[in-house]
Amino acid sequence: MTYRIYGSELSPYSVKVRSFFRYKNLDHEWIPRSPAVQAEFQKYAKLPLVPLVVTPEGEGIQDSTPILERFEASHPERSVTPGDPALAFVSALLEEYGDEWGNKWMFHYRWRYQPDVWSTAERIAQQMMGAQGTLAVAQARAAVAERMMGRLGFVGSNDKTEPLIEASFAKALGLIDAHLASRPYLLGGRPAMADFGLWAQLYEAATDPTPGAIMRASAPNVMAWLRRMLAPQSEGDFEPLRDLMPTLMPLLTEEVGALFLPWSAANAAAIARGDKSFSMRLGGTDWKQEPQKYHARSLTEIRRKFQSLKGACGLEPLLAESGCLKFLAGYRS
Template identity: 35%
Template sequence: MTTDSNPIKLQGVPGSPYTRKMLAVLRYRRIPYRFIIGQPGLPIEWGYPDGASLPMPKVPLLPTFYFKDENGVEQAVTDSTPIIRRLESEVSGRSIIPGDPVLAFLNYILEDYGDEWLTRCMFHFRWAFPADVAKAATILPFYQAMNLSDEFSETMQKVISERQIGRLYVVGSNETTRSVIEQSYVRFLENMDRHLHHHQFLLGQRPASADFAAVGQLTCLTHFDPTPTDITIKTSPRTYAWVERNEDLCGIEVTDADWIASDDIPDTLIALLREVARTHMPQMLANAKAVASGKDQFETVIDGKQWKQPSFPYQAKCLRWTREAYASLNEKDRTKALAILEKAGLGDLVTATV
């Protein structure tokens, strides 16, 4: 049981979008937490008294949560999407998963888009523009520790920027695809601006996990990295403000009536789903096919441009989870969900053979 004297423990850094996603979730849900700044495994001399005692996660990702198992032993757990579902079952009230199964399914798709497509925008803008590289490389080391020597932080700047620039290809960013990624971010902002004009959140007047996924990535895109920050301010001042507001929603009160009705999906939400169909879906399907046939690369066309990148088993798992969520709907809800997906050009997400 989580209480003020027994808060949920998690570790991460302010520069990590998934860490910001989860901190915003915990604040909105009013779940007591203890946030340990840093990265699992960092040494005591960097200011990490917990460093030696915390268990290491199987895959070192931020944020890492520390949950006690049935024997009271702390286990390191990663991956925000299933952690959100776990917290839903452990702590009641202020749910971020809509009660309407069709809406919950749309939320799942939008959460995946935030986590897996907007993160490409984030990674691309941060590491493909000199001004953004310079800022990130200078600041990121100090998120780990304040007592780094100037010499060491300069070495870290070089190590981090070389490593991250060298990984741009992993998210599909290259000279051919950069316009696809950049234009997709601008369209996302335009769609958000139209949507937020009438709805406080993606699915109505209360936040869902999809909102927090977007907010997490957008903390970087709208408030840290200079190039996308400028684009955001010019394209959607509403989205700029939305991100800051949503990082701490502990004060808003909500009711069940605050969700939109799945019988009446606003056109502005369909437009956002159309964006998922245009960019995220083709690469998800192509990736899943490649993973299924054991290929370590995949190629597809997005927005008329060749898209080529290493295949990614985790994202094949994301597609499988999406399809499982669809399959778990009853027949009536599945028919309703498919009609919405088809209206947005997203039908293949659940029907195409992979």
């Protein structure tokens, strides 16, 4: 029973799903999306986005987190969900932080600096054009670069927010590196949902010139984890929350509670009001951008998960201490 994963090596959400399938030992075929397979892709895809998983029965599934959750439920062996409900929620929250806030780091660096722009545009163009020749690739590269640089605003990247995005990247990188100094994965001896979400964004960043150089110079434990997560293996079990918190709490407090969730709540509020843009004070920076509809849906989903698990022992005090609780409970103080 072989699954087909249509994706791109340059898509964090694609490599996230591939890494998960590898860990679960799910038989699959990796199919790079290109014009050669476009007709087949369109047959199964509801949206023009990768990744797309096609089941042996011919069902097309999209959106990385629902894909992981579906196959975690149907293939519970080698579980990526801790048995402790509080730790399971922390894992889901960190996955969400990686998917939605970590994507800002990756996308900003990829399309803000010229060496990164040309590096990525070249790889995309080669994937698109195949064997059509040097001139075709060069023309496609220029078109990709122009289009993607114009989309920086979609993740909130602009001249005013640039310092905050880059400071957040450096801060998170240092905190994650310290946390991984004494364990192979974020929550202990085996990968969790948190690993797949954060890893995918940082893996992509490591392939780009500017953030990759920063990572290689300052985060050796992160770099080792990136390699490990390409084909992750269980090296033990999840650790208890009390053992993880000394080095995980700073990430929850300084990044998730101080930046990601306040931004996510403001974004959702702007969409609810029907605003074309929103402004807020975030991390000492005047942040302004167009609201992102998908992120409002994902905030609703993480709040739903919180409501279902909020009675878990130790969860609410942990979230209150980190500054996350007021945003997850749906109110602000």
